[in-house]
Amino acid sequence: MAASEKARAKAEQAVGKAAQAAGHAVGNHKLVAKGHAAEAAGAAREAKESLKDTGRH
Template identity: 75%
Template sequence: MSASEKLRAKVEQAVGKAAQAAGRATGNEKLIAKGLAAEAAGDTREAKTSATDTGRP
């Protein structure tokens, strides 16, 4: 995959972690859940790019 997809995965993961930290600091359960979802989306995107990269020579 392209470098932009890898970067996008890392950004999603970072945004998710930041949202979780903010949610924990304020006690906002909804923000924690949104952060977990964003981080999971980044993890999924990263796994997808890794899987397609391993198939290339």
């Protein structure tokens, strides 16, 4: 289960980075902000999974 959550976190971060790049390219500040939020959510999910892994070992 943890591997799928880690993959989901990485995907969320990638989507966030893509949204940021698209927002910067067209000058859409709202899209840039949504990209930052998605990337931060992915980073938080990844940190949570890493913390769970350290608790298991």
